[in-house]
Amino acid sequence: MKITGKTRNRHRRFDGLGLLFLCLIFCLIALLGAILCITPGTTPGTTPGLADAVSSLQAQSGVESPVTAVLLNFRGYDTLLEVMVLLLAVIGVWSLTKAPLSWQKVDISPVQMGVVRLLAPVLCLVAAYLVWQGSHLAGGAFQGGAILGAAGVLLLVSELDWPRAVPALVLRIGLVLGPLVFVGIALCCLFFTGDLLAYPGGTAGWLILLIETACALSIGLTLALLFGGGRPEDDVSDGDIS
Amino acid sequence: MITTLLYSLTGMILFGMGLFTLIIHSHPLRKILAVNVMATGVFLILVATAYIPLGQGEIDPVPHAMVLTGIVVSVSVTALALILACRVQETSNLALLKKTKPSQATKEIKA
């Protein structure tokens, strides 16, 4: 079988198995929909959920935004593991391949370079604002990190090969900064309060902001390097054809 | 209520469409796209179930936090899957490069 930019299956009529499969999926969706509509306990919008539990503990969480409180205080475990997943993804990508040496040997127009010069600092500012805003409104480490990552991608597609320009050690430190700060604070909490990620009273707000800032930096770097598509090393001596 | 139902059903249909495409189509990028659409369907069901109309109470933030986590994880999984797909194609070059001349193909393998 040949892999190309197009799918060929569409030219072929779906055979009997495909139709059977389509019917099966349709039945599955109909069944799930019927269950959702009929069963009283799962009728959407009527289950109490955890809204009351969260709002009753909101004052202790150190932040005003309920989603940030859940993400970084009540269910901090999830976020810690999520940051680890991101780190694992970038380790996986780097161990699989090298970054392509150059994207496209074209002259970047001065207009594009001007726009990039204007946009990149603004994106960093927006990212910082989103992280700061996360304590009381929508926003937080992931949104801020995503904007930072977008800034990195913008530089990459404009032929500014910053992953190769930055020293390798700095890149690696940047990647593990967020997870390290997170794990460090979690272990300190374990030492002082006896529970992992149970922030000592009064310090929760600042600790969350610290974790969010470090994580946003690492997440941004991770996402941009994931787009870079491999480890940024100069030597292309061994078998990689990329 | 009607809103929740509408969006939950949409999530289910998206999930079903994604599952169908995942199995029917052979191109790896299409499969990864299908998995992304499936994930979106699941997120839609989760968030729709937590929805309460404006003025009728607080929204449950736990599903939102879960979906936020899920979106970030799905992006990193997508990146890893795409690189894997690229590597599969690069390393199985011999079978795939039918159009190139044999000499070119061997050069590609040696390079």
Added chain:
Amino acid sequence: MTYSILTLFDIILVLTLLWLGWRLLSSEDIFKAVILFISFGLLMALAWVRMRAPDVALAEAALGAGLTGPLFLSALRRMNRTRKGERRLDSDENRNEDHRKDSKQTQAV
């Protein structure tokens, strides 16, 4: 059940989402599918706002549409480049020509 003007908005949004989803999953050209996926992600962000989940909407707009799309596009370019046995893809015209050649070949087969 209460119906309002927002219900109409919901129905239009849901139908658009489903249509885009189907188009992106069944279109012949993967490039087109990726572009449709980006617009699908942006409309999803609208749906998250409608569901009163602004955090999710922000993340979806930035990650789902802003980063997943470019990831797919760069992977597509990389795969096309290796398929053609070249170091890089020269231009969009080449890509289209290549596809046309492909479809002709398929028809011939």
